[in-house]
Amino acid sequence: MKSSNPVLGRISAAAQQPRYSVPGQGAPAGYPQADGQGYGYPEVVQTGHADRMTIDDVVVKTVTLLAITAVSAAITWALVPLEMVRTVWWAAAILGLVVGLVISFAQVTNVAVIAGYAVVEGVFLGAVSKAYEYLFEGIVLQAVIATLGVFLAMALLYKAKIIRATPKFMKVVIGIAAGLGIVMLVNVVLYFVTGSVGPLRDGGPIAIGFSLVCIVVAALMFVVNFKQIEDGVAAGLPRKYGWLGAFGMLVELVWMYLEFLRLLSYLQGDD
Template sequence: MSNPSLKRVVSGAVGSPSPSQGYQTWNAPGQPQAGGPGGPPPMGGFPNQGMQQGYGQPGFGQQAYQQPPVRSASSYLDMNDVVTKTAISILTVIVAGIATWLLLAPSDAEIYSEGNGAFGALTAAAIIGALGGFVLGLVISFKQMTSPALVLIYCVLEGMFLGGITGMFEMVYPGIAVQAVLGTAGVFIGMLVVYRTGAIRVTPKFQRWLAAALVGALVLMLFNLVYWLISGEASMLRDGGPLAIGFSLLMIGIASFTLLSDFDLAEQAIRRGAPKKFAWGIAFGLVTSLVWLYIEILRLLSYLRE
């Protein structure tokens, strides 16, 4: 899911100009250079002494004008930076999730003796990870330049959330975690192919449609949360029925399209010469989209299992 603050910065991030030979005086074809032999006198009648071939003022030496510093090629963002930072972020989520699952998952004996209470540790980890990730995600989204440390902490919190949720689902539906991971990876690869082939182009109209869809999804999720807090039961959007299956498919579709927006942000940042630190912001957006996509696929698979 793309970072709106990063989009604003990328829109103004341009590469520094390459070194040039200075600003040259312009003359019409066939016209002698001002101040040269046979040519008109220099502007203002001043002699050419003290003027340089580039831009200058009468009586000022070469030090009067300095070109802006030129950034080295190694300071610009490239695709290797995006791939590396994204891989590190996803790996952090996976390691944190597996660690949470293995360390906090109850044994069969605990489940037999305590029932649902045996899942208390996994539930606590999922809640802490979800709330912490949500707050930190807002902080990262409104920062102009993303901090690598914040992104990695966010990935750890998301890993805790996924580890807790996946552990509970796996106890009820054995094998569902592997299916959800394979489904998420398949959608990611499929959307990358769609983007690279240009089958769906990320245009301003597409971005407006996606923003409206995200707002609608957020409203429906808030409705489901409020309904659960009041009634203690899942709403018809999450009760496993036909409407819930359709709603999960819709959420999977929207989450998939956010990946296209993330891919486009990465390409635009590279093309405009953004600094290398932008790779962490792009990684943050991709991790957010993948976490949402994984959760929705996990829910859908649980509905189909029932």
């Protein structure tokens, strides 16, 4: 799993200030400490409002990335023969992991790089989805509906302020998500070494429980991303940071979709 989108903390200072920090604010992923309190923020170029990040702009960018991913997935599904699916699956997964980590830690806002990531994720999802659909007819549509349903539910809960992304909430959720990412990465390495998926992915009770935990954490990561995007808008960040917000949403949607695929496959039978 890739890290969450590193878009910034809320501030109340005027947008004309070249640098911001908020004492006691929760840590946006990937940003350094500033003066021993709060977190440092990248310099905000003094531009007109048209050149600043907005919620609507992030929504458009997110939809754009999802469309690129969907088209790439559809092409992969249609063109890659079933016997080549697993090879394409793993190649795209490894490339996507590397590119995703580079985007996250280097805070890349280049449109071509992030769009390229969406293409790679589409290839990965197309191969994975074709394999699962071959084994469990109808499972892809179920996973898509479940993923979108959870996303919309979390968006409504956040909008209604039923779930609040406090600094402590963000630190805990990001920490748990990072821990799960490490566990999953170790499990993949063990799979390549031993040839066994282990109890976390074998379809048994532990695997079902692990997927449920991952789905819950992925849902809470939506709230973290909503807050980071909202704070980036409040900070008056340049529009290019909207691509990082969209990237973060794509990462979480892909993760949740994969976990729903796994969970539904466990409930329908052995992989």
